[in-house]
Amino acid sequence: MKGVLLVNLGSPDSPTPKDVKPYLDEFLMDERVIDVSKWLRNIIVRGIILQTRPKKSAEAYSKIWWEEGSPLVVISERFAEKVKQFVDMPVALGMRYGSMTIKNALQELKDKGVDDVLLVPLYPQYAMSSFETVVVKAIEDKDAFFPEMKLTTLPAFYKNQEYIKVLSESIADGLKDFDYDHILFSYHGIPERHIKKSDPTKFHCKIDGNCCSTNSVAHHSCYRHQCFDVTEKVKAYLGLPEDKVSLSFQSRLPNDPWLKPYTDFEFERFPKEGKKKLAVITPAFVSDCLETLEEIAMEGKHQFQEAGGEDYKHIPCLNDRDDWVQVMVNWLKDWQENELLPA
Incomplete structure (x- = not known):
């Protein structure tokens, strides 16, 4: 059975x-x-x-x-x-x-x-x-x-068409009536060494700006590539402007290189560049949790506004x-x- x-x-x-x-x-x-x-x-x-x-x-x-x-x-x-x-x-x-x-x-x-x-x-x-x-x-x-x-x-x-469709439509629902300057796809952070450890070829993943866009069997277990891929597929589905969307990684431990750019650094950078109305999506999760509800929805908003941001919206996960x-x-x-x- x-x-x-x-x-x-x-x-x-x-x-x-x-x-x-x-x-x-x-x-x-x-x-x-x-x-x-x-x-x-x-x-x-x-x-x-x-x-x-x-x-x-x-x-x-x-x-x-x-x-x-x-x-x-x-x-x-x-x-x-x-x-x-x-x-x-x-x-x-x-x-x-x-x-x-x-x-x-x-x-x-x-x-x-x-x-x-x-x-x-x-x-x-x-x-x-x-x-x-x-x-x-x-x-x-x-x-x-x-x-x-x-x-x-x-x-x-991550790349399934049905998943991309529901994720995109949940984001579209979250963006209704929100006049954003920028949309940030913030993913859970992991150490860079995890990417290399998960590479079955042991040579493809260099985290050099090119490997994630170069076709390889390594992509089947490459978290970084899959985060970029989700972001690109949602952008295409929703027709989002290229200059209004970016990706970052949240949560890290000190004294160790983790995936970049760091979300908290982006919260400080955006207002300085005139991006003062920010929507944040957390597609590494399907259910809201401590990391999305406290770190992003609460602490992220505070950090963004402290840096000069004006409007901030955390778009919920798919949940139920x-x-x-x-x-x-x-x-x-x-x-x-x-x-x-x-x-």
Whole structure:
């Protein structure tokens, strides 16, 4: 019997340092997030970061926490419930980090008689620290606890035409009645070395301004290329002016080269160039989360206005939009009936 496992990032159980600390420990100790030797990662995470970060992160979570709970979890649950209404096979929701584990979600599917699972990482682009870690963890849990299960993974869907259409139309909805000077596509940041580690050719990805536009098999696992590709496809779909659209990367750790340009630097630069009405989109996520709601929608707005910006609008992620739900349903039915996966 076939079934579906949707997996998103995860969240602490509450916006308190007590619950944030174990969540951050699991997240940052992931070797695909901080990709150094385990002993060094242990020093960095448990010896340094977790001494101060839980309190700061808890304060950030408190700013965006909903009455029903973590926005990312609540949105993911709403999305999953809508999807269930349109497919006649079991659908479970798990999280890569936190108490809503992948193992528990697989158990839920097994209890319903499922032995053939479609794993759906809820990330449009491929990256070690998002898509890949979900796949690796799901395989580990399946092999350890559910060896009889078959597991198929939905590929990163960044260039799928149906996805680009719903993303573009959600952006168009967000831009209605907003007289913008500029539109910024802000993607989650990752270290430059992650790009090179994910390059199967071990020579194509040089991050030199040309490699992302030069055709290569490396693009199948190149997060940077896929971010550029999404931006270009949305620009083309909506007919956006070339000079009014740009791309950047948010969230980074110090003392390490991460993908550029940095979003916070762009917030400071735009007003100086006369771009004082800014719309910001965050297409590395399909569900709004701490990074989009606090870092971009709140802190980004403050930084932009402090630099002289006037109007600022954060356009929400796809979340549980009906047209996005229908796209996912179409993919699931194609797999259920014909074993077809989106391209």
